Amino acid sequence: MKKFGFVLAACAASLLFAAHLTADPLADALAGKYSGKTVTMTGPFTDNDAVKFNESVKDFSAKTGIKIVYEGSKEFEASITVRVEGGNAPDIVDFPQPGLLAGFAKKGKVVDLNKALPASYKKNYIQSWLDMATMSGPDGKDVMAGLWARVNVKGTVWYNKKAFDKAGYKAPTTWAELIALQNQIKKDGDAPWAIGIESGAATGWPATDWTEALMLRTTSLQNYDKWVAGKLKFDSPEVRKAIQTWSDIWFADGNVYGGRKAIATTGFGDAPKVMFDNPPKAWLHNQGNFITSFFPNGLKAGEDYDFFNLPAIDAKYGAPLLVGGDIYAMFNDRPEVRAVMQYFSSAASIKTWIQSGGVLAPQKDVDIAWYTNYVDKKLGTLLKEAKGLRFDGSDLMPGAVGAGSFWREITSYVSGSKSLDDAVKTIDASWPK
Numbered sequence: 001m002k003k004f005g006f007v008l009a010a011c012a013a014s015l016l017f018a019a020h021l022t023a024d025p026l027a028d029a030l031a032g033k034y035s036g037k038t039v040t041m042t043g044p045f046t047d048n049d050a051v052k053f054n055e056s057v058k059d060f061s062a063k064t065g066i067k068i069v070y071e072g073s074k075e076f077e078a079s080i081t082v083r084v085e086g087g088n089a090p091d092i093v094d095f096p097q098p099g100l101l102a103g104f105a106k107k108g109k110v111v112d113l114n115k116a117l118p119a120s121y122k123k124n125y126i127q128s129w130l131d132m133a134t135m136s137g138p139d140g141k142d143v144m145a146g147l148w149a150r151v152n153v154k155g156t157v158w159y160n161k162k163a164f165d166k167a168g169y170k171a172p173t174t175w176a177e178l179i180a181l182q183n184q185i186k187k188d189g190d191a192p193w194a195i196g197i198e199s200g201a202a203t204g205w206p207a208t209d210w211t212e213a214l215m216l217r218t219t220s221l222q223n224y225d226k227w228v229a230g231k232l233k234f235d236s237p238e239v240r241k242a243i244q245t246w247s248d249i250w251f252a253d254g255n256v257y258g259g260r261k262a263i264a265t266t267g268f269g270d271a272p273k274v275m276f277d278n279p280p281k282a283w284l285h286n287q288g289n290f291i292t293s294f295f296p297n298g299l300k301a302g303e304d305y306d307f308f309n310l311p312a313i314d315a316k317y318g319a320p321l322l323v324g325g326d327i328y329a330m331f332n333d334r335p336e337v338r339a340v341m342q343y344f345s346s347a348a349s350i351k352t353w354i355q356s357g358g359v360l361a362p363q364k365d366v367d368i369a370w371y372t373n374y375v376d377k378k379l380g381t382l383l384k385e386a387k388g389l390r391f392d393g394s395d396l397m398p399g400a401v402g403a404g405s406f407w408r409e410i411t412s413y414v415s416g417s418k419s420l421d422d423a424v425k426t427i428d429a430s431w432p433k
Helices: 002-022 025-030 047-056 058-064 076-085 098-106 119-124 127-133 161-167 175-187 205-218 221-228 237-250 271-276 289-294 335-344 347-356 374-385 399-415 420-430
Strands: 038-043 067-072 092-095 134-136 142-144 147-154 156-160 191-193 282-287 305-309 321-330 389-391
Touching (some): 025 335, 038 076, 038 335, 047 347, 058 067, 058 335, 058 347, 076 098, 092 098, 098 134, 098 321, 127 147, 127 221, 127 389, 147 205, 147 289, 147 335, 147 347, 156 161, 156 271, 156 289, 161 305, 175 191, 175 282, 205 221, 205 237, 205 282, 205 321, 205 399, 221 237, 237 399, 237 420, 271 282, 282 289, 305 374, 321 335, 335 347, 399 420
Parallel strands (some): 038 067, 038 092, 191 282, 321 389
Antiparallel strands (some): 134 142, 147 321, 156 282, 156 305
């Protein structure tokens, strides 16, 4: 009889737990159930970004009575490690790179959103965002470690639109069209590409971006994931193919302004400026949307310059977007914290930030009309229509590789002081054991 009672109690507890999982914390918050509660948050947003973040959550706080107290840190990575390991983690943490979050998930420090939020929030993200938020927990099983909040896009090719139109060039939509355009520009007497990878102690990182973008176009997303996790070597046919694909562009005579010898010594921000000489000295530049801040003053997007996503090479893989961004993780499980996290899964949580410019939404429910400038609107549309995407690979790798040997060895390869064989083998040897 006691055993039967125990079984009944266990079933009741299970049912209560299931009901807890299917509750709607955000609806409860909007009904005023958590009014007067406070949710703490930290991340790398400081100065103007912190102001914009606080502005973006004002409407939520006004409607729910939940106060979100955000504290930004310019020494975020060091400070959050101390707080989490010391048992003093804030309720929600914004990670600009998912690698650090993965370490906390592995230690069991992060609340599994699969157990904290109604599954409906997942409908607001394409599968790639969910894949990138899924991390290994302390028992080796997958947990949903966070949700994506604001992002940026890399792998876009910029060009001088006025000169392009005058020359009769068209933005390519396929790899064959891109190569044909490259060859036509060269035939017309100019260098097709403006490329520079010099960046002080960080020299080489633009070449890692090219490698990542080409990995996404020459192999599967699964292989990309294995690569950034160290399970697919740099000295593999897949990674070699990606590097060789951009090498065929970079190293061919006449393809790059200044030639191969100038790539490693040309500043990444200086490289695209020659596109706006009269006449242009080069015509194409592959980089993230931040590069417009290095363009000459007074240029207008959509009129003086434009861009296109680097086209697909193989229809089987398509042209997934290469992205960076912020992932929010939950460290303390209370109803009001769940409500805030559920709110962050909606683009409405960053609407005012989007409207101020420079921020893109990963969520499906974003209204393209919220974007107030040409570049953001076009990038936002790319994101909304994306079938697949992945985070910047070098940012996911251990620091000794992603911001170390990968940068150094790829620079040596570009400058010609090392062969590709030597470069990839050295990178693989640097991977932490």
